[in-house]
Amino acid sequence: MTQTLINPTPKDYKSEVKPTWCPGCGDFGVLNAVYRGMAGLKLAPDQTVVVSGIGCSSRFPHFLKTFGFHSVHGRALPVAQGLKMARPDLTVLAVGGDGDYFSIGAGHLLHAALRNIDITVVVMDNEIYGLTKGQTSPTSPQGHVTKSTPYGLLASQFNPISTVLSLNVSFVARGYSARPKELAALVEQGIQHKGFSFIHVLSPCPTFYHTFDAWDAAVTPISEEHDRSDRGKAMLLAMETEKQYTGIFYEEKERPTMDQAAHQLVQQSKEFDIAAYMQRYA
Numbered sequence: 001m002t003q004t005l006i007n008p009t010p011k012d013y014k015s016e017v018k019p020t021w022c023p024g025c026g027d028f029g030v031l032n033a034v035y036r037g038m039a040g041l042k043l044a045p046d047q048t049v050v051v052s053g054i055g056c057s058s059r060f061p062h063f064l065k066t067f068g069f070h071s072v073h074g075r076a077l078p079v080a081q082g083l084k085m086a087r088p089d090l091t092v093l094a095v096g097g098d099g100d101y102f103s104i105g106a107g108h109l110l111h112a113a114l115r116n117i118d119i120t121v122v123v124m125d126n127e128i129y130g131l132t133k134g135q136t137s138p139t140s141p142q143g144h145v146t147k148s149t150p151y152g153l154l155a156s157q158f159n160p161i162s163t164v165l166s167l168n169v170s171f172v173a174r175g176y177s178a179r180p181k182e183l184a185a186l187v188e189q190g191i192q193h194k195g196f197s198f199i200h201v202l203s204p205c206p207t208f209y210h211t212f213d214a215w216d217a218a219v220t221p222i223s224e225e226h227d228r229s230d231r232g233k234a235m236l237l238a239m240e241t242e243k244q245y246t247g248i249f250y251e252e253k254e255r256p257t258m259d260q261a262a263h264q265l266v267q268q269s270k271e272f273d274i275a276a277y278m279q280r281y282a
Ligand SMILES: Cc1ncc(C[n+]2csc(CCOP(=O)(O)OP(=O)(O)O)c2C)c(N)n1
Pocket: 054, 055, 056, 057, 058, 073, 096, 097, 098, 099, 100, 101, 124, 126, 128, 129, 130, 131, 132, 137
């Protein structure tokens, strides 16, 4: 039976499991924003599923009263998409880190983007592998010195927003963990958006890569004048390197989703006669 909450508060989405993140971890701000966003939408916890991969950020589902699935490194998206295809009535979020989505899970991100299944993705980007103690990730800046790159990272830096814009994602936004109210509003809008919603969150790891000061200085809200239907302009904002723009870069409201299209097909189709079909090969 659906557990409807009349006037929920963020606390109503908190589980009994206390977050095990280091003090000051940016992921606390993201968790608070998700609690707020869920309360704002009055989501029924038993009709909501939060799926993650592996990493510090991927511990997320344990701290929510919703259903959760702590899956395998880089594999949150296959689980989340399968779930939404089978149960389109549920609200499905996929969460995790930059390693999870842009390294081992990058192939899944690409194809999920093209499918436009109605799920909301929240990537907590600390530009580092936190759980495994500070190796570089695809979003680490070139030249970054870590235990895994003692002479500085030679590869160039991955740009999550320009990448998903190029993949025609229908809702693209960025938030900052230190601004949970703004982030909560993005989470609400991402969940309400019908289609694949991608929310990139700057979420520092003070233990292995302290980026709070740099991001406090670089974070710049996107102007109210920005036309969210203009993908070219969104791309220019995404390519900006000095500033880290936050807010909604791009939104396309009327794109059909794959989950809707597949369910229509199932409703329209007659029972498939497998014996008649196999006659072709007899
Ligand atoms: C198949 C596989 N390869 C490698 C690992 C080791 N591993 C666990 S978490 C992780 C990276 C986590 O980084 P990120 O996704 O950015 O999450 P964060 O800890 O920074 O939140 C790696 C490489 C693993 N668990 N499974």
